[in-house]
Amino acid sequence: MKYGFDNDKYLHIQSEHIKERIAQFKGKLYMEMGGKLFDDYHASRVVPGFQPDSKLRMLQQLADSAEIIIVISAFDIEKNKVRQDLGITYDEDVLRLRTEFLNRGFQVDNVVITHYNGQSSADAYRRRLESRGIKAHFHYLIEGYPNNVDLIDSDEGFGKDDFVETAKPLVIVTAPGPGSGKMAVCLSQCYNENRRGVEAGYAKFETFPVWNLPLKHPVNIAYESATADLDDVNMIDPFHLEAYGNVAVSYNRDVEIFPVLNAIFEGIYGECPYKSPTDMGVNMLGYCICDDEVCQEASKQEIIRRYYTALNSLANGACNEQEVNKISLLFKQLKITTDYRKCTVAAKSRKEVTDVPCSAIELQDGTIITASSSPLLGTCASLLLNATKHMAGIDHGTKLISQELIEPIQKTKTEYLGGHNPRLHTDEVLVALSVLSKNDLNCRRALAMLPLLRGCQAHSTVMLSEVDRKIFKKLGIGLTCDPVLKG
Secondary structure (H helix, E strand, O other): OOOEHHHHHHHHHHHHHHHHHHOOOOOEEEEEEEOOOOOHHHEEEEEEEOOOHHHHHHHOOOHHHEEEEEEEEEHHHHHOOOOOOEEEEEHHHHHHHHHHHOOOOEEEEEEEEEEEEEOHHHHHHHHHHHHOOOOEEEEOOOOOOOHHHHOOOOOHHHHHOOOOOOOOOOOEOOOEEEEEEHHHHHHHHHHHHOOOOOOOEEEEEEEOOOOOOOOOOOOHHHHHOOOOOOOEEEOHHHHHHHHHHHOOOOEEHHHHHHHHHHHHHHHHOOOOOOOOOOHHHHOOOHEOOOOHHHHHHHHHHHHHHHHHHHHHHHHHOOHHHHHHHHHHHHHHHOOOOOHHHHHHHHHHHHHHOOOEEEEEEEEEOOEEEEEOOOOOOOOHHHHHHHHHHHOOOOOOOOOOHHHHHHHHHHHHHHHOOOOOOEEHHHHHHHHHHHHHHHOOOHHHHOOOOOHHOOEEEEOOHHHHHHHHHHHHHHHEEEEEEOOOOOO
């Protein structure tokens, strides 16, 4: 796999930069963490070399001087909001996050329930947290937030919130997902610290957009594709340009809210410590890109994947056409189409010849491998066999799994388990290979090739089952599917 990002450099300079920001505020900093800490797969896809847990590993270097506050909105508790990538509710994810942080040596004593307005579900959740020895705090709805600055910076605004007692120089404020109120918690804590004579500061740690890459750099455009459902737009930070004469990239929500934050900071400190939204950030990712060409290529692939994901969601009724159209416009900015993706072209070409569901994968050396569905195997199960045989130097005509072995599995699936599709899925093929590998050298050789599929790109002419999609994800294969349901 080609790398375009120096992860070791990132761990070092990012942690050092945060230390400098702590010192800027006399040893007390509330840092809002945007994005995912444990599993930032978007970052690892668009800047290959970035590890999904890089941010967490970086913060572990600061663990002795850091503690974590987890934030959850009372609104999300009330409606049992689900984190789609994990399939669990936000209130359960708070507990999961806390356990993960504790296991990595962080101090996590406090949870803040924001947007509180007397909701009984929030009261019950607070009791649940306290029964586990977790300190729970309420931060209240403020009428006219965030524009009613006079009320916000008062005893009836931030002053009404439960103050969270913290002891470490760095307080990381994170949440299960967006809209939880992380920024408001940071600002409330700064207000209440200042009333107590502590000049605590605020910083924002957002990985994307990357402020010191060009506005139309594919990495930044890939961020727009990832947030197409939110209608976020990257833009030049006008406040930074005016203050310093330098171009920096931000996004619309941060630019729109900055005048309000400026006024809130003036209410807390007497003057705002920052001149622009970019100033508030501490992101050093752009300094650690070591091969820009690799990152540009990876980002273009990500944008196309996001497009197909949106198309699939639209076909299932889970997203609106506006999201698809937004990503289509991003294609025009980069002057690409779906044909830029070689495996997509190959899969569709084979489909035109065979008239059955087909798939294709582009290997790391650029080789394209294709496959079709058959009475025995689904197209992507067949694709895995074809790809691993090619990489292991096994003749294409060699059958790794005999029909005699497949047929009893199909009988179990259909007759005993009531399934309608007798074809083997990718997970079933891999289990069969594993069983056979004990006595079959070719099966062992094919299985040994699986790690080499990480970073490869694949396409299917039909939408795959959840099982197949999860297997491709675990193998690290970037998968796209035409928005066509299986017949």
